[in-house]
Amino acid sequence: MTSATKTLVPTIATIIEAFDETPDVKTFRVKIDDEAAAAAFKQRPGQVAELSVFGAGESVISITSSPTQTEYLEFSIKRCGVVTDYIHTMGAGDKLGIRGPYGNGFPVESWKGKNLIIIGGGIGLAPVRSVLNYAIDNRDDFGHITLVYGARSPEDLVFKWEYERWGAVKDLDMNITVDCGDDKWSGKVGFVPTILKEVAPSPENAIALTCGPPIMIKFVLQDLAEMNFTPEQIVTTLEGKMQCCVGLCGRCNIGSLFICKDGPVFTLAQLNSLNGDF
Amino acid sequence: MVTKILSAGNLQAWLDSLVAAYQVYAPVEGEGASSFKKIAKGQMPAMDIRTDTPPKGLIFKQVEKILSFEVNPDGITVIPGDENGTKKIVFGIRPCDSRSFTLTDKPFFDPNLPENQYMGHRNASALVTTACTSACRTCFCTSIGGAPDEKTGDVWMMDIDGKYLVESLTDKGEELIKANEGLFSDASADDEAAAKRIGEEVANSMPKINIADAKALDALFNDDAFWQKLTDKCLSCGACTFVCPTCYCFDVRDEGNTRKGERYRGWDSCMFYQYNRAAGGHNPREFHWKRMRQRMLHKFSYFPEKYGDIDCVGCGRCIRSCPVSYDLRDFLEGSLAVTGAAPVGFEKELSDVDTKDRSCEIKPADETVKTGGGL
Ligand SMILES: Cc1cc2nc3c(=O)[nH]c(=O)nc-3n(C[C@H](O)[C@H](O)[C@H](O)COP(=O)(O)OP(=O)(O)OC[C@H]3O[C@@H](n4cnc5c(N)ncnc54)[C@H](O)[C@@H]3O)c2cc1C
Ligand code: SF4
Ligand code: SF4
Ligand code: FES
Numbered sequence: 001m002t003s004a005t006k007t008l009v010p011t012i013a014t015i016i017e018a019f020d021e022t023p024d025v026k027t028f029r030v031k032i033d034d035e036a037a038a039a040a041f042k043q044r045p046g047q048v049a050e051l052s053v054f055g056a057g058e059s060v061i062s063i064t065s066s067p068t069q070t071e072y073l074e075f076s077i078k079r080c081g082v083v084t085d086y087i088h089t090m091g092a093g094d095k096l097g098i099r100g101p102y103g104n105g106f107p108v109e110s111w112k113g114k115n116l117i118i119i120g121g122g123i124g125l126a127p128v129r130s131v132l133n134y135a136i137d138n139r140d141d142f143g144h145i146t147l148v149y150g151a152r153s154p155e156d157l158v159f160k161w162e163y164e165r166w167g168a169v170k171d172l173d174m175n176i177t178v179d180c181g182d183d184k185w186s187g188k189v190g191f192v193p194t195i196l197k198e199v200a201p202s203p204e205n206a207i208a209l210t211c212g213p214p215i216m217i218k219f220v221l222q223d224l225a226e227m228n229f230t231p232e233q234i235v236t237t238l239e240g241k242m243q244c245c246v247g248l249c250g251r252c253n254i255g256s257l258f259i260c261k262d263g264p265v266f267t268l269a270q271l272n273s274l275n276g277d278f
Numbered sequence: 279m280v281t282k283i284l285s286a287g288n289l290q291a292w293l294d295s296l297v298a299a300y301q302v303y304a305p306v307e308g309e310g311a312s313s314f315k316k317i318a319k320g321q322m323p324a325m326d327i328r329t330d331t332p333p334k335g336l337i338f339k340q341v342e343k344i345l346s347f348e349v350n351p352d353g354i355t356v357i358p359g360d361e362n363g364t365k366k367i368v369f370g371i372r373p374c375d376s377r378s379f380t381l382t383d384k385p386f387f388d389p390n391l392p393e394n395q396y397m398g399h400r401n402a403s404a405l406v407t408t409a410c411t412s413a414c415r416t417c418f419c420t421s422i423g424g425a426p427d428e429k430t431g432d433v434w435m436m437d438i439d440g441k442y443l444v445e446s447l448t449d450k451g452e453e454l455i456k457a458n459e460g461l462f463s464d465a466s467a468d469d470e471a472a473a474k475r476i477g478e479e480v481a482n483s484m485p486k487i488n489i490a491d492a493k494a495l496d497a498l499f500n501d502d503a504f505w506q507k508l509t510d511k512c513l514s515c516g517a518c519t520f521v522c523p524t525c526y527c528f529d530v531r532d533e534g535n536t537r538k539g540e541r542y543r544g545w546d547s548c549m550f551y552q553y554n555r556a557a558g559g560h561n562p563r564e565f566h567w568k569r570m571r572q573r574m575l576h577k578f579s580y581f582p583e584k585y586g587d588i589d590c591v592g593c594g595r596c597i598r599s600c601p602v603s604y605d606l607r608d609f610l611e612g613s614l615a616v617t618g619a620a621p622v623g624f625e626k627e628l629s630d631v632d633t634k635d636r637s638c639e640i641k642p643a644d645e646t647v648k649t650g651g652g653l
Contacts, residue, residue: 054354095349256583275496
């Protein structure tokens, strides 16, 4: 379960490496200091952690690395407030607090043998990348993999250093797009939903996972429905302001479910049956 | 468990003996607001008042230190906040407030993710509940499954014509009586019958509100007009959640600097704009009526759905303390009419709120019947 017996008290971790992804997203490789706590920290793809900068506060961040990566935990963080601004000033050797893993994560065991369609926008690639790398590391457990990922501009694309490796994986169809290209960009140009329609993945024996800005998700969901994906086949992760990540502070609920505890992963079928403030 | 009689004259002696051994908190009149305060030897609590603020903060602290930290040459030292709560007695707590802790226990005693500090204070506290021998106009405990004489807490007592019937409900409670056995005499069947009669009288004096079930209320979610009308006057001041014994939302804040400091959790309110405002500005509960919807549905739909009980004890404090007279009972009655769960001929409108008397004057039970419950 959790690494700390004291629910709201984090354990200490060290940043072993940090590098810029985009002008406002930075990736951190982190190792938990205490050996027992590190061993107890066993996440599923799609789970999150509460990272602490002591003196600044806590932020919920997706564990973007796959559980098959046991050397470190990876977090890709967008600079957008008190805690995330401070984290961006940190680098190798600096100490963070960490507690978790939290949330339900993706039900990857029940997806064995299925084709995966992974659709991401902007920093929204971070949570689904844990599934992508998990499926690559367990390649025979899954069918065909389709990736559709986009950002505003080439410089806003995250995980560029992974594309070559992903492109070489067998049965993996990679589609990277930008809203607006530049002189050097020779790839696809167009919004994620537009490219998704071009790629037109089949719903046959497939699961579609999507994470990104609300407006992208809105159109992606419409398009998937048009392609005859059922609400049970569509999976998304939700966001919301969080303070505790353990279902206590009250604020992150969608109806009687907490995004932090019962989510952040929901099927569209579940979301359709819930009344909530999104 | 034991049932005894304590003469009114021996109440002070019992309290003094408890004060000698424990920290004892009891209802005390205060400037501006009455509340639970630590009492001293020889001090008689205000046994007949309903405190303006609930005893919630004695266990679910308004501000609790989660940890302190310090950067040193070897890294960061983190010292978790205290989990052992000080032994204390909450004396003269009303059944509704006593019940409120049993509700907050549900999320905080989660076996997988217990909130150790709340648990520490809870386990270190004994609740001595005083049954109500009259109801306020704003009380509606009987409508949510409680009762003015509900046996909840560790010790239960009731004023029956100038003496107290005292019953222990837990081992912890029994100790408080046994350690002072000389002050108590045996209770008779007549005494117990008298208590039962008083309890029934008070309960009968209280108007009963029908409450739609969790699912029916959730179905109201998309009726924007209903929520907007209901919330019309609300100022988002948060007074209602502050005085509510069952509201438990909190915020987490760091104090100090990045070399040395503390982390605290403190009461928050779902009625505040900032409650759901995320980095970047997105706020799914931007409007006050969405926040009101959250407060009402959390208490009467989501919490019952999850834990089986309504997360309101009918104490009426939110009704009494609202500066613009928002009345939770209007939500309950109005929702019945809208969900179609109301009895035939029920034409309750949401508009007559200003005609209500929200005072909490303590009246003899029979007089409360005459004046009506204010509904
Ligand atoms: C399930 C989930 C997964 C996430 N994964 C990532 C990720 O992989 N990478 C990434 O960059 N961001 C992610 N976020 C968003 C990230 O949590 C917020 O951007 C971050 O908390 C903002 O904190 P701040 O102190 O910089 O902002 P401020 O606006 O200064 O926020 C103050 C406090 O409010 C809370 N808060 C504010 N906004 C959010 C928010 N959107 N979500 C949760 N809490 C918030 C935090 O406790 C924060 O400390 C995720 C959010 C959720 C809910
Ligand atoms: S919601 Fe109002 S009546 Fe119910 S417990 Fe809270 S303060 Fe009391
Ligand atoms: S006390 Fe009244 S005005 Fe203040 S937030 Fe509550 S309902 Fe609104
Ligand atoms: S973040 Fe506190 S309840 Fe979900």
